[in-house]
Ligand SMILES: Nc1nc2c(ncn2[C@@H]2O[C@H](COP(=O)(O)OP(=O)(O)OP(=O)(O)O)[C@@H](O)[C@H]2O)c(=O)[nH]1
């Protein structure tokens with residue numbers, strides 16, 4: 272499997288004085304000993320980049336840097352310059368301040384540089400488990416910040432939320448590119464039925480084509496009826512098949528078990544939001560009973576294209592599965608209804624016009640109420656019995672042991 276290209280990762284640089292806890296914050300965010308932590312000031316001497324999947328933020332590049340207060344000699348000053356240069360290629364900065372230490376002009380300098388370079392900066396008040404010094408308290412006055420104790424892993428989830436909020440609005444990970452290697456053959460099964468728009472392909476199909484070309488791989492496309500003939504014409508089986516989720520069972524019956532198979536909806540859900548959470552949430556369908564309330568949430572108010580899915584297909588599938596009538600409400604637009612806690616499950620649309628940050632924010636609202644939220648594609652895939660096959664080509668699925676245990 273190819274790795275997510277660095278350009279597709281959210282680059283997050285960490286700044287602060289020596290010993291403020293920069294490396295500890297990286298380790299707490301990732302849950303891994305990525306950077307060396309020690310009480311000797313100046314442990315990190317050069318920028319250290321670490322590419323990783325920071326759930327639920329997505330693929331990121333975390334860049335640890337040397338302390339900005341290493342100003343006693345020319346070597347130290349050069350280190351500071353090198354640290355600050357990292358900002359030029361970063362999408363976001365984290366400025367770590369030691370609650371028990373010092374803060375002042377050096378931190379102001381980082382904020383000024385972030386401002387000049389239009390890089391959003393999150394101030395972290397670390398070592399919040401220690402008594403706060405007057406200097407730090409004075410500097411923080413009037414500023415917004417996140418309180419953490421990297422040592423005790425406190426405040427880290429809130430920090431992740433702030434990272435999602437501060438991410439540049441256009442940022443999102445690739446659709447498919449990171450699953451591909453040059454020269455691979457990818458077959459896209461794209462039914463052209465009554466719900467397909469006239470004269471064009473839908474967004475996930477266009478994204479898939481573009482990613483395949485970007486990865487120097489080879490794209491093929493056919494409708495469901497031509498699938499068997501297409502496979503028969505190929506000398507070798509394709510490296511991956513991506514299908515519309517509504518015909519998944521038909522496609523799965525034709526594509527040999529040894530060929531990786533997934534759906535456009537799974538890839539969209541993964542690009543736009545926290546797929547693992549949506550897969551976990553879809554299990555709530557099994558405990559629904561007739562009379563339970565289910566909310567179908569659509570981001571746009573005009574959506575004639577998939578009216579049929581939200582208003583006919585999904586309700587029909589759900590009622591059949593439950594063996595009676597559910598109370599199914601539809602919420603269209605940016606917000607959720609005020610009585611959200613009355614619902615047993617939220618099913619969100621494919622979020623094609625939203626970016627990842629917006630979708631993660633929409634996922635966070637029901638999550639705070641302990642309410643499961645999945646999406647159209649994941650739900651249809653689940654009810655059609657395509658799991659775990661459709662999840663297998665997704666690296667996160669392989670990494671998340673709990674997810675695999677579900678099946
Ligand atoms: N009490 C307390 N100690 C912390 C916390 N975070 C980090 N430390 C300790 O502070 C010391 C410095 O932590 P590092 O993460 O190495 O700090 P750094 O900013 O990367 O330091 P340099 O690489 O030297 O610039 C270590 O002894 C950590 O264990 C915290 O939240 N609370």
Ligand code: SF4
Pocket residue numbers: 569570571572574577620621622623624625
């Ligand atoms: S965001 Fe996309 S999937 Fe969701 S309602 Fe709008 S058009 Fe439909």
Ligand SMILES: [Mg+2]
Pocket residue numbers: 293294295306307308314315335336
């Ligand atoms: Mg360090």
